[in-house]
Amino acid sequence: MENLIALLVAAPLLGAAVLLCGGRRLDRAGHWIGTLLAAASFVVGVVLFLDMLGKGAEDRALHQKLFSWIPVEGFQADVAFQLDQLSMTFVLLITGVGTLIHIYSIGYMEHDERRRRFFGYLNLFLAAMLILVIADNYLLLYVGWEGVGLASYLLIGFWQHKPSAATAAKKAFLVNRVGDMGLSIAIMLMFTTFGTFAFGPVLEATGETGEGKLTAIGLMLLLAACGKSAQVPLQSWLGDAMEGPTPVSALIHAATMVTAGVYLIVRSGAIFNAAPDAQLVVVVVGAVTLLFGAIVGCAKDDIKKALAGSTMSQIGYMILAAGLGPIGYVFAIMHLVTHGFFKAGLFLGAGSVMHGMNDEVDMRKFGGLRKYMPVTFITFGLGYLAIIGFPGLSGFFSKDKIIEAAFAKGGTEGWILGSVALLGAAITAFYMTRVMLLTFFGEKRWQPDAEGHEPHPHESPKSMTIPMIVLAFGSVFAGGFFSIGDRFLNWLEPVTGHSHGHAPVSATTVTAATMVVLVIGVAIAWAMYGRKPVPVVAPRGSLLTRAARRDLLQDDFNHVVLVRGGEHLTRSLVYVDHTLVDGVVNGTAASMGGLSGRLRKLQNGYARSYAVSMFGGTAVLIAATLLMRAV
Amino acid sequence: MNPVNYLYLAALLFTIGAAGVLIRRNAIVVFMCVELMLNACNLAFVTFSRMHGNLDGQIIAFFTMVVAAAEVVVGLAIIVSVFRSRHSASVDDASLMKL
Amino acid sequence: MSFPLLTATAALPAIGAVATAAVPAARRTTAKWLALVFSLATLVLAGIALARFEPGGDRYQLTESHAWIKDFGVRYELGVDGIGVALMALTALLIPFVILAGWHDADPLETKSSRWRPTQGFFALILMVEAMVILSFEATDVFLFYILFEAMLIPMYFLIGGFGDRAHTGSDENAAAQRSYAAVKFLLYNLVGGLIMLAAVIGLYVVAGTFSLSEIAEARANGSLSMATGTERWLFLGFFFAFAVKAPLWPLHTWLPNAMGEATSPVAVLITAVVDKVGTFAMLRFCLQLFPEASKWATPVIIVLALISIVYGALLAVGQRDIKRLIAYASISHFGFIILGIFAMTSQGQSGATLYMVNHGISTAALMLVAGFLITRRGSRLIADYGGVQKVAPILAGTFLIGGLATLSLPGLAPFVSEFLVLVGAFSAYPAAGIIATTGIVLAALYVLVLYQRTMTGPVKAEVQGMADLKVRELAVVLPLIALLLFLGVYPKPLTEIVNPAVQHTMSDVQKKDPQPEVEAAK
């Protein structure tokens, strides 16, 4: 069985290699190759999963060492995989949802001449993400981590001819690199502290070092997680990343990329458990992002950007849960999985809408689409219900648990976190309802574009709708399936551990409160967007709205401080390099030339002055000799 | 008379010669000043010779005279040819090459 | 006596240089092929040397030793340790690509008099440089090394000044002036460094009475050689200065952007990927080995300079408008990493630094050569003159991106391995230094991606329209390099196995042990 693990990665990697190096010959078959290999990986995952189910809870983890990667004195980095329940969960999510997105893309990208390459990149994305989750050490994880960054760069910037896409891709990579810096420092810290960075030895040895070191490692890991999972303060790339084709957004938001941060924190649970200060920072980041994303999501008129804000917010939930420690790990992952279903569904739905609307993304120019694209409407609707936590659907189970766990944190912290989580749920209900209403309900608001093409909304082809239907199933049933009999808890507990907190309020109360805020959120949205016609041009809005439209001014901050500041810095450094560093040398040369020119004048051509120089020289020579003796 | 005085005289003559080289413009005069310096040397040789009581110095003086004569031959040849081309025997005029 | 493999490896390109130079003016193509064949044959020899090298064997292997200049205490002594053989192989590996990439760079623009043979000269000079560089990696005699260190400047100088990049802005005279300025700057910087080293070399002789590394090591071991602290420091500084100019280390770096900017791309590769490695190699080989105490004494300052190089080089790379100068500043940043790794004085750091030298050679070659192909097509070095190349020449853009990604040390490509080792090595000795150096990886991403974005993406510029994609010759240059980057990124073990023992020797020279992990130290 162990040998199959490598196959998980090998299949999509092979796909990427073949598709990217294959050239135009493969143009016609490329998407099939890519999809098949992604599916193959999924099949391998399922086989491994079934095998795993057949074993006892404690010996389900599989190990496979492929080869010694960087053997240097005192430094052992192996290419070795570890497949335990946590990794397995991710493998299934990644390959499963990933395969669906592949299928969807066949239709979505049909008219793109570079479709082969797109599938190559998708396969690369899967491969990198799989490496990330099945690596058995942090350095190999780092490989996957950066690989994901690369793949996202390539995919976000897939339409490179659009400057905005290229910029967004670059931004995503750069912001991620800041996070990567954190991860690499964390690995270095682990190396100097533990002498290794393999999961097993590091996580077992946490007790042998001081809390300070662990806090430092934890914070660095958090920085890494913030980068990949678009948490405050490294969230700015996520919105721009919508420049990529919609399947890419689905992939990034649901199955890969943003989930990596959650994985990292949950995987490193042992470190965080021993470093409460780091944990506190994690929950704060999670809570802040949760609200941040939700607020941004409320203000966006771009359907994909609204969904992006929602992702940020949902990942905030997961990070929050992960920061709570053993109480929350399982629920963080569970929410991650359910979120994977409904968010993928939502994005694919959004893509389907755009597909039918000439790639229009402004929701104010949609309206009443439920009649034109029923399948999309239903699947999107189910996803919507799932995300707002409609009772019985996936989101309900997973989010509810997180809110409970937040309260269970205890003390003032618990109250604050719990309230934030509740508030987030209300806002989620609001902005998702807004999206739903603006897109599918009300009057049609679309107009001919600049060239006079009137959109003709239509349902998408089968290749696109089928994945959406599958995902909708997941959105509806996954949560329930996981929660009944604590299936998911039991499955993951051997890896992550679990503890039950003592909530100051009962679970029922929390559920009830959640329901209340949900209704409030939906109601407000209905009042604002459902009751009256929506203006096609966005009103100016309040100060908060305007700020939220600009991602709460974070980009402006970045622009002023980092971009402008950086430009000034580099420009002045270029100047310094030219005038100062180089100038010193050129100046020396020039002054030498000047000295030469002056000394040269002594050679005035008059024999008598030469004689004077000789005579003087002799005099000095004599005087010096005598003086030497006198001294 | 104390022979040391001849040394002083020799030094004086040498200095006068050197000063002449530095001051005078006419190449012939400059050259004569050099000859004066050589003769000052001769005087010194002879004086030392007497003080040491050996003949070396006096013999050297003869050599010096011969050398000086040879120098005159060469020197005058050069100076004359320069004079003929430039119609001037001033050493300051010969300053085409400088810097 | 066994076959003098090392001498042969160095002699072959030298013979090739003479042979190439002797080809008649009209037979330009013959000269090119001749040069290529010789460089490939050298590669074969270097490969044999690499194969014969036993990682677990003696420190210096394949040694040769002959009397040379007895009066100066100089012997013709050759021998390679893991570091030397790796760099030797790198040099032998890169030269065929350099030659192939520069295939048309020295074609005469118009038919001049029959005696003017630029093409022959160009390839002969490249081979000459190869011979000298290879020999300098093999020399185990300080004097022999010094001679080569200096002598290689001359062919390099003619390569830079005589064969400029034809893509330039402004008038021809202006370009010629800039070119000769760059060449002179290159030569003067390095010559000054070399002359200061000469003073130290002489001082070393006065102190040690020999130039042979093995004899010096022996004398040091049996106590017959002991340097006064002050003397050792002065000598160290003399050596280090020369190597720091060559490497180049901030603030002695300003010759590199000029030289790389004005030279043709293959020559720029020769400078940064091959010749400059001699500087960092020599730090490891000579500074640490000859002056261990002084090396430790100077470490803090050098580390700071290396960190400045890393950050400063990267920031300046961001601010460049010229593609080749950008790559040059990136190289300065990378040399900062190498020097950081060397002077961190940990196994990881030094292994990393050695690997870095090899990997940087390959990655810069890939990036710079593709950049050269790009520049040749458009005739401009300015970033602003490009845009949307990806659309018209996707393979060119793709290979350029891979070169760029290697430059920013993406995992999976070779430079990552070395950069991470350097970072870990530096961090375990000097945590602050490790952290500051880590910012380099963000800045690297910035300058690479900005470069890629501005040249390759966006709407297609009119001048770029119709640009041809890479041709077979160019692909033959780029693809093997990329393959190598991938291979060494995934499986660097063959290289680390060769390098590790050499690093351990160096570590014991400076009597340094790796800092123990905290957990083990506590036990």
Add this chain to the structure above:
Amino acid sequence: MSATAVHSLWTMAGGVTSAAPVEKFKAPVIEYTQLAPVLIVIGVAVVGVLVEAFVPRRARYYTQVFLTVVALAAAFAAVVGLAAGGYGTTKAHIAAMGAVAIDGPTLFLQGTILLTSLVAVFTFAERRLDPAAHGNHVDSFAAQAASVPGSDSEKAAVKAGFTTTEVFPLVLFSVAGMLVFPAANDLLTLFVALEVFSLPLYLLCAVARRKRLMSQEAAVKYFLLGAFSSAFLLFGIALLYGYAGSVSYAAIADVVDGAVTKIDPALADTMGNDALLLIGGAMILTGLLFKVGAVPFHMWTPDVYQGAPTPVTGFMAAATKVAAFGALLRLLYVVLPGLAWDWRPVMWAVAIVTMLGGAIVAITQTDIKRLLAYSSIAHAGFILAGVIATTPDGISSVLFYLGAYSFVTVGAFAVVTLVRDAGGEATHLSKWAGLGRRSPLVAAVFAVFLLAFAGIPLTSGFSGKFAVFKAAADGGAGGLVVVGVISSAIAAFFYIRVIVLMFFSEPKADGPTVAVPSPLTMTTIAVGVAVTLVLGLAPQYFLDLASQAGVFVR
């Protein structure tokens, strides 16, 4: 000094020494075989003069060239024979009644001078560079030196095909002086040798075919300043004679070292008077430093190098330096070693200003010959660093350097004769632009010489520089090495500038042409390049030679 203490020479013979038996006058013993090199050269020079008188004009040139070459070659063979006979090492001794030392340095330097001169004479004999005038091949020398430039008589002389074949005997006389100069073992011989080699040089400077005014100016400057300096030298000799009572090196050294304990009380005031010694020593140094062209006695060098006919410049720059340094070495190592504490600091200073001054002023030169002149000044500084070492290594390193340097110099000036335009040699640097494009081979050769001057490894210049710097550092003059290194760096700048000009500048439309020389000049250049490279790559044999030769006899 009391009156009785002063003896008349006449009374001395009969008075003081009357008790002792009258010494018999011994006939001087002259070791003719050991002086053979000098004698051959002088003898042939005299024959050369006779040739001028008796051989028909048409045959003179060939006869003179033949005689000169044969003389120099034979003299060199004699030197080799002497060296093989062990006169450089085991049989080294003082010959010719104490006038001449036959030892290692003497033979080495004589060999160097003879070879350099031989090679340089080829450029004297070169007659293919200038276009033929009235059907006659012409060389670098005036048709008739006595005729006024531009006058009718000059034109007539040119038309008649006159040539100044006197240059060959002059060279031989000069060479003879140079051969004696480093061998001189007493101050008188030193002085006479100096004059013997200088006077012909003054004349040689004056006989250029082109740019005659400059040539004459060079001669007059050289002559006046040379005479001035030899006056200093002579006065210094007088003072030393006064100090020691003898002009023999050995005798003076004995007094300096205090080996002479019995000092006639009557002479106590002069003999052993340190002021006389120090002043005299300094003045002799002046004379010698003038010849080697050390700052501040260097100012004649650029003007004379520029004005003199280029073959003469090459010969003078190489051979004079060898001879003068030889004499300087002997003086400092044999006569004044006991005074090392006094002269070393002074020489330090001289060496430093010479190295730096030469290098710095050279930066802004625009004439290739002046540039090389300043370069020679800087090199004099480097050699002085070796001189100052005061170790056996110092001697041999200086010997080696001189050998290496002289061939580079002769070669470099030979190349200068090739680059010509309508006005003769095109020595202005701007005219050298693009030479590398037009005549790659000539430019490459000149570049080799320049690199050797700059001391780039694998050339003889580097070996030499390394040798003297090593000796200096070993001899405790590390500071000089550092200054030397710095000035090498400065010097590199202007050598490189010339290379840049030749190779990287576009040729000018009205640029000079490179004349195709006869095998004579080609030989000169080829030998120069060969020696430069051989001494750069495999100097060991010559270093051995130099270190074997590096012992002075006393």
